[in-house]
Structures are given as structure tokens and as C-alpha cells.
Amino acid sequence: AQSVTQPDIHITVSEGASLELRCNYSYGATPYLFWYVQSPGQGLQLLLKYFSGDTLVQGIKGFEAEFKRSQSSFNLRKPSVHWSDAAEYFCAVGPFGGTDKLIFGTGTRLQVFP
Amino acid sequence: GAGVSQSPSNKVTEKGKDVELRCDPISGHTALYWYRQSLGQGLEFLIYFQGNSAPDKSGLPSDRFSAERTGGSVSTLTIQRTQQEDSAVYLCASSLATGLAGGSVTQYFGPGTRLTVL
Secondary structure, eight states, X not given: OOEEEOOOSEEEEETTSOEEEOOEEEOSSSOEEEEEEXXXXXXXXXEEEEOSSOSEEEOGGGOEEEEEGGGTXXXXXXXXXXXXXXXXXXXXXXXXXXXXXXXXXXXXXXXXEO | OOOOEEEOSEEEEOTTOOEEXXXXXXXXXXXXXXXXXXTTOOEEEEEEEETTSXXXXXXXXXXXXEEEESTTSOEEEEEOSOOGXXXXXXXXXXXXSOTTSHHHHXXXXXXXXXXXXX
């Protein structure tokens, strides 16, 4: 069955440190992969997406992610975290059954210390 | 341009009452989704509308939940006889079309409606 795993529920980093959020998926074909960010009290904002081609994708706010088929992973990275990056991050995979339906991971909450 | 909008932003209701949550998708987006986000949980898919096709209701947790999409645009999620376990943030998203070309799969989310059932 298709699924998405975000093994880290909560991550704390210092401002200026590098960041990597893990995402592993189970999917029967070449997936479409997404990272969304949710700030407190807000909806989800798309950070970046992978459909095909270059496996390293760049997103907004200085984020990037690398698709590794052999590891079924799509980890999110940022070289230097800012305090405003504190939020919850969701990885998603799809589509399914001819629809646009996505499956989301349970999220990773990022806390940033000054 | 305008994004996905949802109303109300917050709703407090008493157990057993019915509630209606509204979603206005991005203009021109033919696909519309409802998700539920419970405290500390990821997003749970509820229902999906695409154009004039029959909706995918496979995620609705019980027959107390229903949704309509009028004129291919605005959608209303209705929860009848609300229970305390229905308390959650209800998120709506829209996208251009079915997942045949990468760009159309991207879902754009509204700010959500926080439902509290007392």
C-alpha cells in the first residue's frame, strides 16, 4: 500500500544551523513528491515538488529536496535555518487511481532556537 | 490572484448540532479536496471532486459527513449530529485537473476551519 513516513516527529535546531527533514515513501510507480509547510494557524503552503528530471529540486525560502529512488526518500534540506522557519512540515506523495489524491505524512514540527 | 478561501475560520458548536463549512477554490481549478487535520495528526483525506465526475467519497469517516460542490466551484462540507471526535481543522484544497501532467497535480490549500465540538 502507498504510504509516507516522516520518522521525526519533532526537531530542534539552532538558528543558522543546517537542516534535514526525512521523508520515506512507498509507491508502486514513479511518484510525484511534495513538501508543504504549515505555520501556526495557517493552511499549507507548497515549498517544492518533484515530478521528473533532475532529482535535486529547489523550492521557496531557500529549501531544496533530493529524490533518491534507491532509498525511496525525498528529504528536505536547508543550509542555514532562520527563526521564521519554525513550523510544521509535511511530505506528500501521489497521485492515485487517476485522481490528484495525495497521501501525506504525519508531519515534522521544527523548532528553531536563537 | 485570490487563493483558496474557507469560512468560517473558527466554529464552536455543541455536540449533536449540524455544521456547514464552506470552501471557495481558486478560480479555474476543477479539482477540489477536503482534508481533516486532528491534533498532532497528519492530513486525513475526506472527499475529492473533479469536474462533473462523481466525487470520491472514500475518505469520509461516517455517514454523518457529506459534501456538495455547486456549479463546479464552491463546496460545502456538512457534518450532522457533531461529536467531540469531529473536533479538528478542516482544510480545503484545489488543483487544476487530474494527475496526467505534473503541474496540474499541485494542490493549493486554504487556511482551514477550526471546528470545536463541546
